[in-house]
Amino acid sequence: MARGFSVTSLPGFAAIAITSFVLLYAPILTMVIYSFNASESVALWGGFSLRWYTAAWENTQVQEATIRSLVIAVSAALISTTVATMAALGTTRRGRFKGQTLIYVMINQPLMVPEIVTAVALLIFFAAIKVATGYTGLAYLVLAHSAFCVPFAYLPIRARLEGMDLALETAAADLYATPWQTFRRVTLPLMGPGIAAGAMLAFVISLDDVIITEFVKSAGQDTLPTYMLGQLRRAVTPEVNAISTALLALTVILLTAFFLLTRRRD
Amino acid sequence: MSAPTPSTARTGWILSIPALILLALGASGPLLIVVVYAFLEPGEYSGVVWNFTTEAWFRVFFERDIFDDTVSMADAHLTIFWRSVKLSVLTTLITFAIGFPTAWFIATRPAGQRALWLFLITIPFWTNLLIRTFAIMEVIRNQGLLNTALIGLGVIGEPIQILYTDTAVLIGMAYVYLPLMVLPLYAAIDRFDFRLVEAGYDLYATRWRVLRRVILPIVKPGIVAGSILVFVPSLGAYVTPRILGGGKNMMIGNFIELQFGQGRNWPLGAALSLILLAIVLVALLAYVRVTSSDRQDG
Numbered sequence: 290m291a292r293g294f295s296v297t298s299l300p301g302f303a304a305i306a307i308t309s310f311v312l313l314y315a316p317i318l319t320m321v322i323y324s325f326n327a328s329e330s331v332a333l334w335g336g337f338s339l340r341w342y343t344a345a346w347e348n349t350q351v352q353e354a355t356i357r358s359l360v361i362a363v364s365a366a367l368i369s370t371t372v373a374t375m376a377a378l379g380t381t382r383r384g385r386f387k388g389q390t391l392i393y394v395m396i397n398q399p400l401m402v403p404e405i406v407t408a409v410a411l412l413i414f415f416a417a418i419k420v421a422t423g424y425t426g427l428a429y430l431v432l433a434h435s436a437f438c439v440p441f442a443y444l445p446i447r448a449r450l451e452g453m454d455l456a457l458e459t460a461a462a463d464l465y466a467t468p469w470q471t472f473r474r475v476t477l478p479l480m481g482p483g484i485a486a487g488a489m490l491a492f493v494i495s496l497d498d499v500i501i502t503e504f505v506k507s508a509g510q511d512t513l514p515t516y517m518l519g520q521l522r523r524a525v526t527p528e529v530n531a532i533s534t535a536l537l538a539l540t541v542i543l544l545t546a547f548f549l550l551t552r553r554r555d
Numbered sequence: 556m557s558a559p560t561p562s563t564a565r566t567g568w569i570l571s572i573p574a575l576i577l578l579a580l581g582a583s584g585p586l587l588i589v590v591v592y593a594f595l596e597p598g599e600y601s602g603v604v605w606n607f608t609t610e611a612w613f614r615v616f617f618e619r620d621i622f623d624d625t626v627s628m629a630d631a632h633l634t635i636f637w638r639s640v641k642l643s644v645l646t647t648l649i650t651f652a653i654g655f656p657t658a659w660f661i662a663t664r665p666a667g668q669r670a671l672w673l674f675l676i677t678i679p680f681w682t683n684l685l686i687r688t689f690a691i692m693e694v695i696r697n698q699g700l701l702n703t704a705l706i707g708l709g710v711i712g713e714p715i716q717i718l719y720t721d722t723a724v725l726i727g728m729a730y731v732y733l734p735l736m737v738l739p740l741y742a743a744i745d746r747f748d749f750r751l752v753e754a755g756y757d758l759y760a761t762r763w764r765v766l767r768r769v770i771l772p773i774v775k776p777g778i779v780a781g782s783i784l785v786f787v788p789s790l791g792a793y794v795t796p797r798i799l800g801g802g803k804n805m806m807i808g809n810f811i812e813l814q815f816g817q818g819r820n821w822p823l824g825a826a827l828s829l830i831l832l833a834i835v836l837v838a839l840l841a842y843v844r845v846t847s848s849d850r851q852d853g
Contacts, residue, residue, distance in 0.1 A: 297663040306660030316690035372574035379570025386564035403791030405808040410585035436581025
């Protein structure tokens, strides 16, 4: 114990921890570095180049998949955040009521049921509707994504609401504000960071989805992740590295914003 | 918090209705249809024929010979179940062995540094699963980083075939689910009162005894939460075994998909989905019981 005994240190733990951080980041960093590789080969380094980014950018399939991914993710984020905000207002700060557990269970169902099971369920359900109505548009994907994004939008909004003091709203009511004015001028601005955080999580979750999209999509409705999955089945191209790195960058930017938004309340 | 009133309940329900309708259409309702489909006959090309039968459930475990109708165990199915459970348990154990020291390390950093280390765990957590699986695939390929490095160091002469084996699936799942183990463990260790460790040492306990008798029992809820969070998605994994396991090393998730693709047996796929769901719900209920009884004891 000559090196100074510390109650918080356990032998070897720091070494394992550092190793696990290295193991977590080494594959991701390799992917990022090789996305700038000029060489055709995925193994050999041929100098710095943006050719794979250019190739991905000019690939019409990638363009279409990107636009589709964004349309779905923005719609799903808007829809899920709207209904989640309403549900959070109805289920927090006002005392427990009968059936609240049922509401919780339903809202959190997408977190509990394995995604492959939900995917299969939606495939069966939508296949029947597709046959009955003949409609094969994007609405199925938007509906599916909106549904599984609800808990991700709901949880940060609820957390924000629970930390908010009802006294401000009571004060507004005392000063003869109508319920709508109170909501619009007091509650909503206070909830703002929670809503923004929830919308961002929903957006990221929708953008990342592979399994449910793969099962629900009609022919020619690839999103960026399902396009990449299809590419991986054939040959590995450095183009996928470039797309992955671009998506990774977007995730990191959104996450940083999310942390800044949720931190301010502390 | 104000007392619940009838209007609280009414407002609560009215405000929740849009979310509930959305989830009924996009999650709960379709799940009920799966239950119905598991008791129907498969259609010739896909879909179902509306005749009630328990054949799909029978087919999960047994198979009938096409010619003489003899019944035998469906070995191929059992192999897939066994592989899924085995790989999920191993994934949970590996992520715990690596994740516990990592969570401990983060929780014992000076307060100012902790957020940064946590952020470093959170980035991979929120990064697309497909991208992470793809990244680890690049590392373990025959011409990948690992084999190239080992050959360069002279450890091996020929590249080791890791990709498209169970080992690859295991490495991949441990890699992608590690953050799910670290985050709840961190939450538990962060609340831990380190004076208890001090007391243990004062009473001449060895480090090993302190770890086993003081630390582990107290952070048990975090261990259980982390294990559930890793085990449940591992068991239902689809993307990682599909990419790293190749076509042969299927897990339950891929086997379910097969029934809706080439297998053309929707009822069997529905029955398999419900079995997977049942295992997951049992695990979640066990988790609720363990954590709630701990709360009562503590």
